[in-house]
Amino acid sequence: MSDITSQSLFELTSNIKEKKLSSEEITKAYINRAEKSKKLNIYITDNFEKAIDQSKKFDSNPNLDFKLPGIPIAVKDLFCTNGVRTTAGSKILNNFVPTYESTVTQNLWSQGAILLGKLNCDEFAMGSSNETSFFGNVQNPVGENLVPGGSSGGSSAAVAANLTPVTIGTDTGGSIRQPASFTGTVGLKPTYGSCSRYGIVAFASSLDQAGPMTKNVRDCSMLLEVISSFDQKDSTSIDYKRNCYSKELSKDIKGKKIGIPKEYRVDNMPDEIEQLWKNGISYAKDCGAEIIDISLPHTNYALPTYYIVAPAEASSNLARYDGVKYGFRSSGQNLIEMYEKTRSEGFGDEVKRRIMIGTYVLSSGYYDAYYLKAQKVRQLIKKDFDDAFSKVDAILTPSTPSSAFKIGEKTNDPVSMYLNDIFTVPINLAGLPGISIPAGKDKNNYPLGLQVIGKPFDEQNILNISYALEDKINFKNDISDWWLSE
């Protein structure tokens, strides 16, 4: 049997069911590794003591019908966890201990999983490198001083470094798929409305979705099956029959029509990414898929649209952090001064920037010029995809325009940081499912990902295409454990 922490979710689950491993052994193995991995700065809050107690409790009376029987899982610190501090990577929630549980995490525990702890992320999920976190940046296990992507950077790093078998992140403009691409892991953003947003710290409510981040496609299908559910507590949750994603997983993609959008060939894209894409296309052909050239004419307008819509929604959502009912409070001579100082001291620079953008585009006299305009362009972007999906079953693109960059490299130029999400943002604007799978490496040996985009509610199809491609690509993420301490 291979080392516990390097096993996939599928292997761990099988080993528990066959009684070859106990929940306690597995839980302790991850905790032991985490203690030696502090250099990566992956955890904001750990739940190790309680996790060991829960694993013993599971072992004393194991329910092997569960889909995640006694499996320890760490989650992004954007999910409210009952009784466990939830910070969203922000000073303003530094001391916040929820008295309720998010629906997607509840779905994990209801299937036997155990909370290992809360993972670092960009503040309020606003960032593409995990550098906006109040709790400091995260090291990418792929190489020293590299960012792990963001905003689910602690999550992607935790999966790549074998600090959790799988995890869940959130994706508003690429926050699952971009970090997955940067760390050689798999990340899926489901269709808007698939996974409940209840209990997730809100960023941009019309774009936010939770999704699985895993070592491979099969694990991804297993985790999606657990977290995707209809929920009365989320008014935009959609009631439809979900697939048994892991049972229906298949490499047979013969005859599937896969679209290649010419607009994703952007200026200054490294040759390696162009080559990665070509390889992906030829693997898809080898699997019997039909390749079709398509056009998504408004692709170039997606990022500017996103940087109106997302900050506008964020400025409204973050209005609740006023120091009155929970979270950090600064002192002031009067109520207004208390609000202003609390928000000034409690939020970091990127969050403030986005609140300011959002406040401006929604302010009197500018609403039509910016917010309404962006909503109209969003319609055009969605229509591009509707048109494309009348001809194809899925779309294949690179996940990101570059591999992981150095810590500090882009922090002084917000716009260059925003460009990271050029291939992922359109999918959120259109509410579609998208998955990033590791597909190769660049000249520095850093991972690169390919993205498969599907029709609404067609997660099974993009999982199957990814499963077939994964088999052909045969990616190996040889990480050296350079960060381990004794």
Added chain:
Amino acid sequence: MSIDLKTVKHISKLARISVDDEKANKLKGDLNNIFEFIEKLNELNTDNVQALTSIAETTLRFRKDEIKSENIREKILKNSPEENKDFFVVPKVVE
């Protein structure tokens, strides 16, 4: 279009975030760069396009207006920044 210092101060007031002059100047530069990028949208004619207000093509569900959680007073007050078992405490509002 460019955003001047006065506008930055005005937005910060609306957003209830206090900024000093140094921060305001930095924000002015950042916001102008971002808006230059955003204004690419003006290239598009959207006169006859309907705004997309919801990506999930469903109408919101109705439900009965009923109380589902009871005795949660303690839970709600638990994270209150200033301790008081009965109320949220704020600076004096009425003289």
